[in-house]
Amino acid sequence: MGYRKEYAMFWGCWVPARQPSVEAACRMVMERFGVSIEDMEGASCCPDPVVTERLQREMWLTMAARNMSIAECMGKDLVTVCNGCYETLFEARETLRTDEMLRGRVEKALSRIGRKPPSNIGLNHIVEVIGRDIGVEEIRRLSRDRLSRLNVAIHPGCHLYRAHSREATGEKPKMFEEIVEATGAKEVEYGIKRFCCGYPHRVVEEEFSLKMMLAKKLQRMWEAGADCVVVACPACNIQFEFGQLELKRRYNIAFDSGLPVIHLIELVALGIGIGPDEFGLKTHRGPIEKILSKL
Amino acid sequence: MSIETEILAALREEIGRGFISESRMKPDRPTVTVDRDYLNRAVRLLVERFNARLCTITAVDLGLDFELIYHMSIGGLVFNVKTSTPKEISEVTSVSSIIPGAASAEREIHDLFNIKFQGLPDPRPLIVPHEWVGVKTPLRKPASGIVVEYQKPTVETLMQQGQVFTMPSTVKSHRQSLKLPDVATTMTRPEALKEIHEIAKEVGFDKRVGYDFEKMKLRY
Numbered sequence: 421m422g423y424r425k426e427y428a429m430f431w432g433c434w435v436p437a438r439q440p441s442v443e444a445a446c447r448m449v450m451e452r453f454g455v456s457i458e459d460m461e462g463a464s465c466c467p468d469p470v471v472t473e474r475l476q477r478e479m480w481l482t483m484a485a486r487n488m489s490i491a492e493c494m495g496k497d498l499v500t501v502c503n504g505c506y507e508t509l510f511e512a513r514e515t516l517r518t519d520e521m522l523r524g525r526v527e528k529a530l531s532r533i534g535r536k537p538p539s540n541i542g543l544n545h546i547v548e549v550i551g552r553d554i555g556v557e558e559i560r561r562l563s564r565d566r567l568s569r570l571n572v573a574i575h576p577g578c579h580l581y582r583a584h585s586r587e588a589t590g591e592k593p594k595m596f597e598e599i600v601e602a603t604g605a606k607e608v609e610y611g612i613k614r615f616c617c618g619y620p621h622r623v624v625e626e627e628f629s630l631k632m633m634l635a636k637k638l639q640r641m642w643e644a645g646a647d648c649v650v651v652a653c654p655a656c657n658i659q660f661e662f663g664q665l666e667l668k669r670r671y672n673i674a675f676d677s678g679l680p681v682i683h684l685i686e687l688v689a690l691g692i693g694i695g696p697d698e699f700g701l702k703t704h705r706g707p708i709e710k711i712l713s714k715l
Numbered sequence: 716m717s718i719e720t721e722i723l724a725a726l727r728e729e730i731g732r733g734f735i736s737e738s739r740m741k742p743d744r745p746t747v748t749v750d751r752d753y754l755n756r757a758v759r760l761l762v763e764r765f766n767a768r769l770c771t772i773t774a775v776d777l778g779l780d781f782e783l784i785y786h787m788s789i790g791g792l793v794f795n796v797k798t799s800t801p802k803e804i805s806e807v808t809s810v811s812s813i814i815p816g817a818a819s820a821e822r823e824i825h826d827l828f829n830i831k832f833q834g835l836p837d838p839r840p841l842i843v844p845h846e847w848v849g850v851k852t853p854l855r856k857p858a859s860g861i862v863v864e865y866q867k868p869t870v871e872t873l874m875q876q877g878q879v880f881t882m883p884s885t886v887k888s889h890r891q892s893l894k895l896p897d898v899a900t901t902m903t904r905p906e907a908l909k910e911i912h913e914i915a916k917e918v919g920f921d922k923r924v925g926y927d928f929e930k931m932k933l934r935y
């Protein structure tokens with residue numbers, strides 16, 4: 421198959437080590453649509469935009485620059501399936517473009533390992549690759565309303581709103597909604613879509629994160645009749661999935677047998693007819709029966 | 716050439732790579748930081764060539780390390796010599812063989828911080844009761860760094876494999892059953908991980924967070 425577009429694939433930490441079904445679904449969907457993704461040899465953590473950046477911005481920036489330089493050496497734009505990685509790489513690229521002093525320090529650190537900061541790297545979230553390169557209509561054409569019985573609550577995640585301008589902040593979340601709609605799944609409105617899942621707060625104050633953020637969001641999704649939550653970020657996925665287990669265990673807060681959580685790329689895979697067993701939907705730690713019963 | 720410039724040049728020549736840096740604690744308070752292995756040579760030079768007099772020694776608990784500041788009076792100038800010792804070691808060479816009067820300051824610091832001064836002729840307690848020896852050290856804090864408890868696993872895993880999550884055996888097994896390719900990141904590529912370590916050393920991340928490359932863990 422001739423590829424319509426080629427990307428350097430940045431998987432990040434979560435997906436390879438915790439969510440293999442997301443990686444498998446992504447590889448299958450990209451293959452199906454003729455989008456070439458090549459793993460980035462020797463990539464590291466993005467690194468995370470919460471802990472590492474707060475500890476030392478220079479380390480965070482240099483590691484991010486190194487990752488982007490790997491993609492640039494491959495001669496390809498970079499794509500990621502994670503909002504957090506997207507945030508880090510986006511912020512790092514802008515910092516390298518605008519802060520000469522920091523760029524100079526990054527250049528010096530990278531020169532020690534024979535690398536250079538990226539000069540003109542393209543960054544993409546997988547939402548953009550699906551919505552822009554593959555196209556919503558193509559998803560719709562192949563989906564044939566397979567998921568028409570599935571009611572989904574969309575959680576875009578905070579960093580999906582990251583953009584160059586205020587006007588563009590809603591572009592990727594809107595694309596996300598259009599993709600969901602194209603798969604045939606029905607979006608349920610629950611009113612607090614933009615509310616954070618609470619993942620970043622969890623490392624500081626777990627009870628607040630779980631009870632005041634996650635539970636509030638789940639409650640509204642549940643009341644709106646969602647069969648599952650669709651996310652664009654592995655960290656949000658973990659918060660929704662493991663957070664529900666913790667809510668039940670620690671605070672006796674549960675939503676029936678639990679709301680399943682899947683990544684957008686898994687929803688697309690299901691939509692275009694890739695079987696749940698093919699990409700390992702059952703490897704999720706949370707319940708998936710409610711999704712399976714609606715396929 | 717001013718006396719200050721002359722002292723700095725002489726110290727550089729005398730201790731070479733033991734001369735770590737020069738700075739100022741105040742505009743009129745030049746300070747040199749020296750490797751603790753070169754402390755005695757630096758102090759001896761100041762005393763023998765510049766007639767330096769030791770005013771006192773300050774010990775500072777920095778969390779992971781102790782800093783020792785030797786305040787030397789040279790003519791009208793107060794010149795500081797700084798050195799440090801990791802808490803795991805907590806030991807420096809006594810300068811009392813060069814300046815006998817330093818012994819009282821060293822004994823006081825030993826009493827309060829439990830820093831050992833190698834070569835101190837009379838290490839008996841000076842200001843704390845004898846029964847406190849080895850039991851109570853009033854000014855010594857537990858080792859601590861900037862990484863709070865809940866962030867330690869993240870930082871250690873980042874330094875150990877360049878990523879912030881390890882790969883559980885269940886996920887390995889799932890990856891195999893899904894026929895996913897081997898992970899090609901720093902987790903499985905030692906040469907790539909080495910690059911991350913080089914970066915950490917270059918920007919001083921290891922020192923900032925207190926990471927011990929030999930033990931592959933944080934020092935606290």
